[in-house]
Amino acid sequence: MAGAIGDSIKRKEDPRLLRGEGVYAEDIQVPGTQWVHFVRSIHAHARILDIDATEALAQPGVSAVLTGKDIHPRFDTYPVIAIPGLPEVTAEKGLPPFNMIATDKVRYVGEIVAIIVAEERYMARDVEDLVRIDYEVLPGTYDPEEALRPDAPLVHDDRSNEAMLWRRSTSNVSQAFEEADVIVRERFVNQRIHGVPMEPRAGVAIWDPKLRSLSVWASTQTPHDLRDHSAEILGLKKEQVRVVAPDVGGGFGPKAHGDPEYVLLAAASLLLNAPTKWVATRSEEFLGMSHARGKVSYLELAANSQGKVTGLRLRHIADLGAYPKGPEANLSAGSAISSVGSYGIPEVDLQVQAVYTHRTPETPYRGAGRPEGMFLIERGMDMLAQELKIDPVELRRRNYIPAEEFPYKTPGGDVYDSGDYAQAMETALRVADYPSLRKEQARLREEGRYLGIGFASWIKSGGIGPSSINPASSAHDWGRVSIDRSGKVTVFTGSSPHGQGLETTFAQVASAVLPVDVEDIEVVYGDTGLVTYGMGTYASRSMVIGGTAIHNAAEKVLAKMRSIAAFRLGVDPGDIVLEDRRFTSAGTGKAGLSLAEVAASAYRVTERPADMEFGLDESCFYQPKNLTYSYGTYVAVVEVDGESGEVNVRTLYCVDDQGVVVNPMVVEGQIHGGAAQGLGQALYEQIIYDETGQLATGTLMDYCLPTAEMVPPFVNERMETPSPTNPIGVKGVGEGPTVGSPPAVVNAVVDALAPFGVRHIEMPLTSEKVWRAIQSGRNASS
Numbered sequence: 021m022a023g024a025i026g027d028s029i030k031r032k033e034d035p036r037l038l039r040g041e042g043v044y045a046e047d048i049q050v051p052g053t054q055w056v057h058f059v060r061s062i063h064a065h066a067r068i069l070d071i072d073a074t075e076a077l078a079q080p081g082v083s084a085v086l087t088g089k090d091i092h093p094r095f096d097t098y099p100v101i102a103i104p105g106l107p108e109v110t111a112e113k114g115l116p117p118f119n120m121i122a123t124d125k126v127r128y129v130g131e132i133v134a135i136i137v138a139e140e141r142y143m144a145r146d147v148e149d150l151v152r153i154d155y156e157v158l159p160g161t162y163d164p165e166e167a168l169r170p171d172a173p174l175v176h177d178d179r180s181n182e183a184m185l186w187r188r189s190t191s192n193v194s195q196a197f198e199e200a201d202v203i204v205r206e207r208f209v210n211q212r213i214h215g216v217p218m219e220p221r222a223g224v225a226i227w228d229p230k231l232r233s234l235s236v237w238a239s240t241q242t243p244h245d246l247r248d249h250s251a252e253i254l255g256l257k258k259e260q261v262r263v264v265a266p267d268v269g270g271g272f273g274p275k276a277h278g279d280p281e282y283v284l285l286a287a288a289s290l291l292l293n294a295p296t297k298w299v300a301t302r303s304e305e306f307l308g309m310s311h312a313r314g315k316v317s318y319l320e321l322a323a324n325s326q327g328k329v330t331g332l333r334l335r336h337i338a339d340l341g342a343y344p345k346g347p348e349a350n351l352s353a354g355s356a357i358s359s360v361g362s363y364g365i366p367e368v369d370l371q372v373q374a375v376y377t378h379r380t381p382e383t384p385y386r387g388a389g390r391p392e393g394m395f396l397i398e399r400g401m402d403m404l405a406q407e408l409k410i411d412p413v414e415l416r417r418r419n420y421i422p423a424e425e426f427p428y429k430t431p432g433g434d435v436y437d438s439g440d441y442a443q444a445m446e447t448a449l450r451v452a453d454y455p456s457l458r459k460e461q462a463r464l465r466e467e468g469r470y471l472g473i474g475f476a477s478w479i480k481s482g483g484i485g486p487s488s489i490n491p492a493s494s495a496h497d498w499g500r501v502s503i504d505r506s507g508k509v510t511v512f513t514g515s516s517p518h519g520q521g522l523e524t525t526f527a528q529v530a531s532a533v534l535p536v537d538v539e540d541i542e543v544v545y546g547d548t549g550l551v552t553y554g555m556g557t558y559a560s561r562s563m564v565i566g567g568t569a570i571h572n573a574a575e576k577v578l579a580k581m582r583s584i585a586a587f588r589l590g591v592d593p594g595d596i597v598l599e600d601r602r603f604t605s606a607g608t609g610k611a612g613l614s615l616a617e618v619a620a621s622a623y624r625v626t627e628r629p630a631d632m633e634f635g636l637d638e639s640c641f642y643q644p645k646n647l648t649y650s651y652g653t654y655v656a657v658v659e660v661d662g663e664s665g666e667v668n669v670r671t672l673y674c675v676d677d678q679g680v681v682v683n684p685m686v687v688e689g690q691i692h693g694g695a696a697q698g699l700g701q702a703l704y705e706q707i708i709y710d711e712t713g714q715l716a717t718g719t720l721m722d723y724c725l726p727t728a729e730m731v732p733p734f735v736n737e738r739m740e741t742p743s744p745t746n747p748i749g750v751k752g753v754g755e756g757p758t759v760g761s762p763p764a765v766v767n768a769v770v771d772a773l774a775p776f777g778v779r780h781i782e783m784p785l786t787s788e789k790v791w792r793a794i795q796s797g798r799n800a801s802s
Contacts, residue, residue, distance in 0.1 A: 024528065024531060024532050025528055025529065025532045025680065025682050025748070026680075026681065026682070026683075026684070027528070027683065028683060028684045028685035028686075029524065029528070029538060029683065029685075030524075030685075031521045031523070031524045031686065032523045032524045032527065032538070032539065032543075033517075033521065033523040033524065037267070042267040043266045043267055044219060044222065044239065044266055044267050044268070044269060045221075045222035045223050045224060045237045045238055045239045045266060045299075046219075046222045046299050047266075048224045048237045048266070048297075050224060050226060050295040050297075051295075052294060052295055053224070053294075053295045053296065053297045054083055054137045054138065054139060054288075054289075054292060054294045054295065054296050054297070055137070055138055055139070055140060055141040055143070055144045055296075055297055055298070056135060056136070056137055056144060056284075056285055056288055056296050056297065056298040057135075057136045057138070057144035057145045057148060057298070058132045058134075058135060058136075058281065058284070058298070058304070058308070059132070059133050059134035059135070059136060059148050059151055059153075060129070060130045060131060060132055060133065060304070060307055060308060061122065061126035061128070061129055061130065061131045061132075061133050061155075062129065062155075063126055063129065063155055063157050063713075064126075064127075064128055064129050064160045064162065064378040064379070064709075064712065064713025064714070065125075065126065065127060065128075065157070065158040065159065065160035065161075065173065065175075065378045065713065066125070066126050066155040066156055066157045066158055067124065067125055067155065067156040067158065068088075068122060068123070068124055068125065068126065068133065068153065068154075068155060069154040069155065069156055070152075070153070070154040071087050071133065071134060071151065071152070071153050071154075072151070072152040072153075072154075073085035073087075073134065073150075073151050073152075075150040075151075075152070076136065076147040076148075076150035076151045079138075079143070079147050079150065081138050081139040081140060081143050082136065082137070082138045082139075082143065082144075082147055083137045083138060083139065083292060083294070084135075084136075084137040084288070084291070084292060085134055085135070085136050085137070085151060086121075086134065086135040086137070086287075086288060086291070087121070087133070087134050087135075088119065088121045088122055088123035088124075088133070089123065090291070091120060091121050091135075091284065091287060092119060092120075092121070092123055094287075095120070095253050095254055095255070095283075095287055096252065096253045096255075097117040097118055097119050097120065097253075098118040098119070098120050098249065098253065098278060098280050098283065099118075099249055099252060099253075099278075115183070115344050115349075116176045116178075116179065116343065116344075118278065118280070118343045118344075118345065120132070120253070120280035120283055120284050120287075121133065121134075121135070121280070121284060126155070127175055127176075127342035127343070127378055128341060128342040128378055128379050128380050128381070128713070129307060129380075129713055129714055129715055130304075130307030130308045130380055130715070131342070132280065132281070132284070132308070133153060134151055134153070135284060135288055136148060136151065137288055137292060137296065141297075141299070158173065159173040160173055160378035160712070160713045161173045161174075161175060161181060161376075161377050161378050162377055162378055162379060162709055162711070162712075162713050163377065164314065164315075164316055164337045164338065164339040164375050164377055165316055165337055167181040167182075167339075167375040167376060167377050168181065168182060168337070168373065168375060173378075175342055175376035175377065175378055176376060181375050181376045181377070182373055182374070182375055183340055183344055183349055183374045183375060183376055184349045184352075184372070184373070184374040185371075185372070185373055186352070186353045186356075186370075186371070186372040186374075187369075187370065187371045187372075188353075188356075188357070188368070188369075188370045188432060188433065189368065189369040189370070190366070190367045190368055190369075190431045192366075192367050193331050193333070193367040193368060193369045195367075196322050196330040196331030196366070196367040197320070197322045197331050197333070199330070200322035200323060200324065200330060200331065201323065201324045201325040202322075202323050202324075202325070202404070202407055202408060203320060203321065203322050203323075204320070204321050204323075204400060204403045204404050204407055205318070205319070205320045206318075206319055206399070206400065206403060206779075206780060207316070207317070207318050208316075208317045208318075208319060208395070208396055208399065208780075208782070209315070209316055209317075209782050209783070210313045210314065210315045210317070210391070210392040210395060210701075210783070211313065211314065211701070211705075211706045211707070211782070211783055211784065212311045212312070212313060212314035212339070212379075212382070212706065212707035213311065213312055213313050213385070213700070213701055213705045213706065213707060214274075214305075214306060214309070214311055214312070214705070214707055214723060215270075215271075215272040215273060215274040215275075215309065215310075215312065215385050215386070216305075216720075216723070216725060217269060217270030217271055217272055217274070217275065218269045218270045219239055219268065219269025219270060220239075220299065220300040220301065220302055220304070220305045220309075221238075221239050221240075221275065221279065221281065221298075221300045221305065221309065222238075222239050222297075222298065222299040222300065223236060223237060223238040223239065223281070223282045223285050223297070223298055224236070224237040224238075224285075224295065224296070224297045225237075225282070225285045225286040225288070225289040225295065225296050225297075226289060226295045227286070227289040227290040227293065229293050232260060233260050233261075233262070234250065234254070234256060234260060234261045234262070234286055234289070234290070235261075235262045235263075235264070236250065236261070236262070236263045236264070236282060236285070236286055237263075237264045237265075237266060238263060238264070238265060238279075238282045239265070239266075239268050239269070239271075239275060240263070240265050240268070240271075240275050240276070240279070240282070240516075240556075241265070241268070241271040241273075241275045241276040241516055241518055241556045241557050241558055242275075242276050242277070242516065242555065242556030242557075242558070243263040243264065243265040243516055243546055243547070243548050243554070243556065244263070244514065244548055244551075244553065244554040244555060244556060245276075245277075245555070245556060246263045246279075246282055246283075247261045247262070247263040247548045249278075249283065250263070250282070250283050250286055253283050253287075254283070254286060254287060254290060261548070262547070262548055262549040263547075263548045264546060264547045264548070264549070265516050265518075265546035265547075266546065267518075268516075268517075268518035268519070268546075269518070269519070270518060270519055271518045271519075271557070271558075272385055272386045272697070273312065273383060273384040273385040273386055273388060273558060274309050274310045274312070274383055274385060275518070276346065276383070276384065276556060276557075276558040277310075277345060277346025277347065277383050277384070278310075278345045278346050278383070281298060281300075281308070285297075285298050302719065302720060303718050303719050306707075306715060306717070306718040306719065306723065307380065307715060307718060308380070309380075310341075310345055310346070310380065310381050310382055310383035310385075311341065311379070311380050311381075311382050311383075311707050312382055312383060312384065312385030313382075313385060313391070313392060313701070314338070314339035314341075314379075314382055314707075315336055315337065315338050315339065315352070315355070315392050316336075316337045316339075317334060317335065317336050317337070317392070317396055318333075318334070318335040319332070319333070319334050319359075319396045319397075319399075319400050320332070320333040320334075321400045321401075321403075321404055322367075323404055323408070325408070326418065327404065327405070327408050327410050327414070327415045327418050327419070328418055328419060329363060329365050329401075329404070329419050330365070330366065330367060331365065331366070331367040331368070331369075332359065332360060332365050332367070332368045332369070332370075332397075332400075333368070333369045333370075334356055334359050334368070334369070334370050334371065334393075334396065335371045335372075335373075336352055336355060336356050336370075336371065336372040336373070336392075337373050337375060338352035338355075338372060338373065338374045338375065338382075339375060339377050339379065339382060340374050340375060340376055340377070340381065340382055341376070341377060341379045341380050341381035341382050342376060342377070342378060342379065342380070342381055343376075343381045344374070344376075344381070345381035345382065345383050346383045346384060347384065348374075348381075348382050348383050348384060349374040350490075351384055351388050351389035352372045352374050352389060353370075353372050354388070354389045354390065354393075354481075354489065355372075355389030355390060355392045355393040356370040356371070356372050356393060356432065357370065357393070357430070357432035357433055357434055357489060358389070358390045358393035358394060358432070358434065358479065358481070359393035359394070359396050359397050359432070360397065360430050360431065360432055361393075361394055361397035361398065361401075361477065361478070361479060362420055362421060362439075362441040362477045362478070362479050362651060363397070363401075363416075363419040363420060363421065364419060364420070364421045364422075364425075364428075365419070365430075365431065366431060367431065368431045368432060370432060378713050379709060379713065380707075380715075384558065384559070386694060386697055386754070386755050386758045387480065387755045387758045387759050388558075388559055388755065390479075390480050390481065390755070390759050391698070391701075391758055391759045391762060394476070394478045394479065394480075394759045394760070394763065395762055395763045395766075398475075398476045398477065398478070398763035398764075398767065399763055399766065399767065399780070401415060401416060401419075402474075402475075402767045402770065402771075403779065403780070406774075406779070412475055412767070412771075413445065413449065413454070413475060416445060416475065416477055417442060417445065420441045420442045420445070420477075421436070421439075421441060422442075423439065423440040423441075423442065423443070426438050426439060427744075429488065432489075433488055433489045434481065434488060434489060434647070434649070435487070435488040435646055435647075436479065436649045437646065437647070437648055437649055437743045437744055437745050437751075438649075438679075438741045438742065438743055438744060439479075439649065439651050439677065439741055440677075440739070440741060441477060441651060441653075443739065444477065444651060444652055444653040444675050444677060444739060445475075445477060445653045447653070447675045447737055447739060448475070448653040448654070448655050448673055448675040448737070449655075451655075451673050451675065451735060451737045452473075452655040452657070452671075452673040452735075454473070454655070457471075457473050457657060458473070461473065464659075465775060468662065469659065469662070470659065470660040470661075470662055470772040470773060470775070471657070471658070471659050471772055472656075472657070472658045472659070472660065472767075472768040472769055472770070472771035472772025472773070473655065473656070473657055473768055473771055474655070474656040474657075474658070474763070474764045474765060474766065474767030474768025474769070474770070474771055475653065475654070475655055475764060475767060476653070476654045476656075476760045476761070476762075476763040476764035476767065477651070477652070477653045478651060478652055478653075478654070478756060478759045478760040478763075479649050479650070479651045479759075480560060480649070480650050480651070480752065480755050480756040480759045481559075481560070481647040481648070481649055481752070482559065482560030482561060482564050482647060482648045482649070482650060482751050482752020482753075482755070483559075483560065483561050483564030483565050483644050483647055483648045483745070483746070483751075483752060484558075484559040484560075484561050484565075484647065485561075485565060485643050485644040485647070486643060486644065486645065486646070487644070487645075487646045487647045488646060488647075489647075494643075495555060495561075495565075495643070496555065496565065496641055496642060496643040497513075497514045497515060497553075497554060497555050497561070497565040497566045497569050497641075497642055498513075498514040498551075498552065498553035498554055498569055498639065498640070498641050498642075499511070499512065499513050499514070499566060499568075499569030499570035499571075499572070499573045499639065499640050499642070500512035500513075500551075500552075500573055500637070500638070500639040500640075501530060501534075501570065501573040501574045501576075501577050501637075501638055501639075502635075502636065502637040502638075503534075503577060503615070503619045503622070503636040503637075504619065504636075505619060505620050505623045506616060506619070506620075507536075507614070507615050507616030507617075507619040507620070508540070508542070509530065509534060509536050509540060509541045509542070510541070510542045510543075510544060511526055511527065511530050511541055511542065511543045511544065511570055511574075512544045512545070512550065512551050512552075512639075513526055513543065513544070513545045513551065513554070513566050513569070513570060514545075514551055514553050514554020514555055514556070514566060514569070515545060515554065515555075515556065515557045515561075515562040515565070515566030516545055516546045516554065516556045516557045517545060517546070517557060517562070518557060520557065520562060520686070520690065520754060521683065521686040521689070522543070522545070522557075522562055522563075522566070523543045523545075524538065524683060524686065525563060525567070525682045525683050525686055526543050526566070526567060526570055527539075527541040527543055528682050528683060529563075529567050529570050529571050529574070529682065529748065530570055530571075530574045532571075533571060533574035533575055533577075533578055534574055534577065534578060534581075534615065535598055535601035535602070535603075535614075535615050536601075536615055552639075553641070559752075559755075560648075560650070560751075560752020560753065560754050560755045560756070561752065562754075563682060563748075563750045563752070563753070564644065564648050564743075564745075564746060564750055564751065564752055565642055565643075565644060567682070567748060567750060568642045568644075568746045568747060568748060568750075569640045569641065569642035570640075571747055571748055572640040572642060572747070573638045573639050573640040574638075576638035576640065577636050577637075577638045579593075580622070580632070580636060580638070581603065581615070581618045581619075581622075581636065582596045582603065583628075583629060583632065584618050584621050584622055584627070584628050584629070584632070585603035585604075585612075585613050585618050586605075587621075587627070587628060587629050588613060588618075588621060588627060589603075589604075589605055589610055589612070589613070591605045599612070601614065601615065602614055603615075603618055619636055622634070622635055622636045623635055644745055644746065645745060646745050647745075648679065648743040648745055648746070648750070648751040648752060649743075649751065650676065650677060650678045650679065650751040650752055650753060650756045651676075651677050651756070652674065652675050652676040652677055652739075652756060652757075652760055653675050653760075654672060654673065654674050654675070654695070654757075654760040654761055654764040655672070655673040655764060656669060656671075656672050656673075656761070656764040656765045656767070656768040657669070657670045657671045657672075657673075657768060658670060658765065658768040658769055658772055659772065660769060660772040660773060660790060660794075661787075662794060664787055664791060665786075665787040665788060665789070665790035665791030665792070665793075665794060666787045666790075667703055667765075667769055667785055667787070667790060669699065669703075669732040669765060669768075670732060671732055671733050671734075671735060672695055672699075672732050672733075672734050672735070672761060672764070672765075673734075673735045673737070674691055674695060674734055674735065674736050674737070674757065674760070675736075675737045675738075675739065676691055676736070676737075676738055676739070676753075676756060676757070677738070677739040677740060677741050677751075678738075678740075678750070678751045678752065678753040678756070679740065679741060679742050679743040679749050679750045679751035680740060680742050680743075680748055680749035680750050681738065681740060681750075681753075682748075682750065684738065687738075687753050688736055690753045690754050690757070691734065691736060691753070691756075691757045692734050692757075693757075694754065694755060694756065694757030694758040694761075695734060695757040695758070695760070695761040696726055696731045696761075697757075697758050698757060698758040698759070698760065698761030698762045698765075699726055699730075699731065699732075699761050699762075699765060700724075700725055700726045700784075701758075701762050701783055701784065702761065702762040702765040702766055702783055702784065702785060703726070703730075703765065703783075703784050703785050703786070704724040704725065704726055704730070704784050704786070705723065705724060705725065705784055706723075706724075706783075706784050707723070724784075762783065765785075766781070766783060766785060769781065769785050769790065773790070773793060773794060773797065775797075776793065776794050776796075776797025776798060776801070777797045777800060777801065778793045778794070778796075778797055781793050
């Protein structure tokens with residue numbers, strides 16, 4: 021059957037996108053549209069004394085200038101996701117209100133302070149200079165560690181800068197450190213970065229006063245969440261709000277949670293009784309779209325003389341920015357939990373302090389906390405190997421969780437579903453030809469060249485829902501499979517693709533159950549008017565949760581079709597088999613029935629059992645019992661220029677296990693994209709603020725992204741350990757490569773610089789940083 025699970029078929033969605041026939045939010049044209057421009061704060065911390073829009077309102081074509089005094093007396097604050105019910109969590113006063121627009125105070129550069137509405141796009145933007153805002157500038161807090169000082173300026177006047185304190189310890193961790201033969205300690209910084217999706221955010225809102233209905237088109241990962249939040253804030257029923265996520269040009273997490281701009285766009289449409297539209301600029305996104313990753317961490321590893329790790333201590337200080345946007349505070353705890361990695365470390369002491377600063381709020385970004393935790397343990401393992409003078413491969417071998425111990429509960433609380441971590445390493449060694457690389461490294465060092473080989477064994481959770489670390493989670497997803505009278509199959513999914521190829525892979529899931537080709541299956545998503553329920557796409561959950569919901573709904577349809585075929589053929593439903601895409605029964609002498617024939621019978625009262633409901637239309641809510649855990653081992657090979665510090669990543673070898681793979685070609689594309697984004701954090705990307713909280717890297721002239729010529733060749737090898745948590749056996753794929761590539765690359769660079777005694781360099785490993793590390797090593801040895 022064309023397009024069964026495991027087939028590398030071409031993506032169904034690509035032809036229209038390649039022909040320029042995709043429809044993005046900016047493409048939506050509505051007569052009478054008013055353009056919206058958001059005026060954003062130029063200060064990181066200041067009181068708003070006065071906003072005078074008189075001159076702006078006098079300009080031709082300007083319809084309105086709205087401020088916090090217009091919005092928040094009428095509309096609610098933006099909902100924030102509460103800290104989960106973990107017993108170790110403490111928070112001084114809960115979470116502060118997240119105003120969609122500042123009222124009396126601004127708390128970061130880029131916070132919205134006014135909304136200009138005008139007849140033309142650039143008119144709305146041009147009159148910003150005519151909106152006079154009088155500020156009283158206040159001292160700010162711009163560093164997460166400094167935010168914890170008693171004398172640090174408060175981000176929120178009624179509470180401390182510590183938003184959350186979470187701690188989890190095992191009973192014998194102190195003993196593990198007291199009895200250790202060696203302890204390695206290091207401070208690490210996972211720098212702030214920006215998601216930079218190819219398409220900036222954009223939206224259109226239409227309030228119909230006669231029907232009292234609101235329609236919103238938005239470049240979002242979570243249309244149903246946006247519908248629910250919009251209804252709650254604007255005082256509407258969910259049934260009055262329709263949200264459509266058309267083609268979305270990338271998301272990576274920052275388009276998933278808590279964007280006030282779309283609700284403000286809808287509020288402006290409601291207040292003015294006119295369609296409104298907003299398209300962000302790239303520089304606006306650097307200010308207003310959430311950042312990610314920012315954490316300062318202190319790691320300690322205890323081990324015996326043979327390299328067996330006996331204990332781990334970790335203190336995370338997580339920078340939330342000015343507001344706890346989305347689940348970022350929660351995921352900092354998940355980041356700490358993941359820091360044991362793929363190793364059987366028996367004792368841990370994990371602590372997370374999530375703090376407010378006068379900076380742009382942070383939100384989950386591809387990997388959602390796990391990249392930070394995995395980076396720490398993989399760097400720590402290399403440091404321990406260096407301390408004990410053990411090959412980093414051998415050290416890892418001595419600490420891997422044995423394959424026979426799955427499912428495996430970590431001391432942090434994860435329950436790993438399945439895996440063979442040692443085999444992933446052995447596969448990586450074979451693919452990379454590790455012995456030859458070490459020989460080449462020795463030869464090049466004699467020539468004054470510096471080749472480095474870095475390893476990273478990583479794990480990434482997927483399929484967010486009820487789990488061992490958050491059993492109270494209500495996360496789920498919904499799928500529906502419908503077959504009409506003619507036999508046309510339509511799949512409806514609450515997941516919301518934005519580049520993952522889900523139109524293809526979801527069709528493959530349905531095709532694996534039903535006797536129909538992938539090209540004959542339509543997949544509908546992203547429209548809350550057509551898709552009743554959904555939670556969107558994030559956290560490596562689409563195939564695990566959304567795919568399983570579709571699979572289960574298709575199984576329900578198939579069971580009904582078997583009953584209809586049995587009724588028509590005069591046999592027991594248990595005797596029905598599928599052969600050559602036909603429902604048949606051995607021994608009847610009949611040719612059997614096609615899918616279209618059975619589908620037609622479902623709509624005819626005399627051709628189906630008397631007690632059977634009309635039609636073929638089944639749905640499924642699916643909620644997992646635990647997370648899935650994809651894993652792998654990456655090997656980075658780099659060469660460092662000893663004179664300039666330039667890092668050339670020669671090859672990245674990627675061994676991945678995502679469970680059962682629905683479409684290998686799609687998965688390989690996800691690996692390439694995720695690994696490239698991880699490479700960006702390792703070598704190039706960084707959000708930088710100056711001493712007054714001004715963003716210094718606010719354009720792509722200042723914020724360095726890896727281009728095609730900067731991305732190395734990828735060599736992919738796949739393992740397949742099915743997950744026992746779902747009937748397909750799939751695990752998540754989208755985020756794992758972003759977890760694995762940063763530590764592999766950093767470990768490789770440090771390995772290259774071993775002749776200079778370099779122990780650690782903070783990301784991003786720019787040429788200047790590397791050059792300075794080389795000079796420091798040369799000076800120390802001279």
